[in-house]
Amino acid sequence: MGLGLGLGATQSSYISFLPTDISNLALWLQNGVGVTASKWDDSSGNNNHATQATEANRADVSGGGLDFEEGQSDHYDLTSTITIAHRQGFCMAIVMDTETSTNNYIFSKEASDQIQIIDAQTFGVKTNDPSAVTTTLACEAGTFGNQKQLILVNRSIGDPATFSIFKNGDEVTIDGDSSTNTTNANGFDINVLGAKGGTSQFFDGIMFEVLFFTKGLSAVEINNLNNYLTSKHGL
Numbered sequence: 001m002g003l004g005l006g007l008g009a010t011q012s013s014y015i016s017f018l019p020t021d022i023s024n025l026a027l028w029l030q031n032g033v034g035v036t037a038s039k040w041d042d043s044s045g046n047n048n049h050a051t052q053a054t055e056a057n058r059a060d061v062s063g064g065g066l067d068f069e070e071g072q073s074d075h076y077d078l079t080s081t082i083t084i085a086h087r088q089g090f091c092m093a094i095v096m097d098t099e100t101s102t103n104n105y106i107f108s109k110e111a112s113d114q115i116q117i118i119d120a121q122t123f124g125v126k127t128n129d130p131s132a133v134t135t136t137l138a139c140e141a142g143t144f145g146n147q148k149q150l151i152l153v154n155r156s157i158g159d160p161a162t163f164s165i166f167k168n169g170d171e172v173t174i175d176g177d178s179s180t181n182t183t184n185a186n187g188f189d190i191n192v193l194g195a196k197g198g199t200s201q202f203f204d205g206i207m208f209e210v211l212f213f214t215k216g217l218s219a220v221e222i223n224n225l226n227n228y229l230t231s232k233h234g235l
Contacts, residue, residue: 017224020045024215026082029193031095031209031232032064040066040076040193044211050076050193059194062206063097068194070100070204075194081109082212086129086187089157089216093225095233097148098205104144105195105203107212113188114195115153117144123153123165129187137163138178148208150229156216159185168235169226208233 019028025044034041037058040050052058052075059066059074068074084090092115098104104117112132118124121144123137137153143165144151152166160183165172176182193210195201209229217225229235 017228019211019225019228022213022217022221022225024213025211026214027078027210027212029065029207029210035061035064035066037061037066042079046080048079048082050078052076063208065095065206065208067206068203070202072202073196074202075108075192075196078191078193081189081191082214083189084187084214087157087159087161087185088187088214089155089161091152091154091211091213091215091217091222091225093150093152093209093211093229095148095150095208095210095229095235096205097208098144098146098203100204101144101146103201104205105197105201106193106207106210107190108192108195108201109189113190114201115188115190116195117151120145123151125153125155125184125188127184127186127188131186133181133184133186135163135181135184136179137165137182138175139165139172140175143167143172146205148206148233148235150226150233150235152222152226152229154216154222155185159183161185164222166222166226169230 028044030043101120107115112128114126156162
């Protein structure tokens with residue numbers, strides 16, 4: 001298991017840690033906690049639960065999380081919209097196992113409010129404030145391939161912004177030549193887990209655990225979160 005950022009950690013330091021120890025935790029869909037086909041309880045303390053009243057749009061419960069199907073309308077509405085303002089940082093962490101390598105929408109709202117795995121080596125963020133801008137972050141081929149993995153994406157506060165990506169606790173090199181708008185500090189809104197687009201926009205695979213912070217995390221916070229999730233999920 002990689003410790004990320006080279007900071008190191010003892011076993012006791014991450015067993016005692018919980019994501020709620022970090023401020024600005026907006027959403028925590030915790031593995032095996034309050035998970036049903038119609039609702040995934042939010043463990044952040046914000047009661048921002050992910051719910052789906054329509055049976056045809058529900059994923060299946062699997063492995064303590066939810067199993068979304070390709071080309072279907074599987075998605076969940078968050079109780080409250082999470083807003084990231086222009087020049088505001090954020091951090092997203094997801095433990096997942098995808099079944100297809102393209103168009104895996106993790107969060108969405110409108111056409112310019114989307115966070116997704118574009119393909120096996122590209123992560124994308126579409127923003128709306130003050131204008132629609134798409135950031136694509138290209139990594140080594142197969143980085144987001146089909147296996148159980150922890151992906152953590154952090155954006156620093158400020159303008160220009162700085163993105164960093166971690167896989168299973170280790171920082172991933174972002175290819176600047178193949179990426180676009182890598183300093184995009186624009187804002188966005190998200191209120192859907194997955195996407196409502198059916199055959200054109202969907203997530204295909206299992207989401208085991210999902211966290212979202214409305215700030216960019218420090219190196220120590222990233223290290224603690226990576227250690228907690230990799231240890232918890234055996235990555």
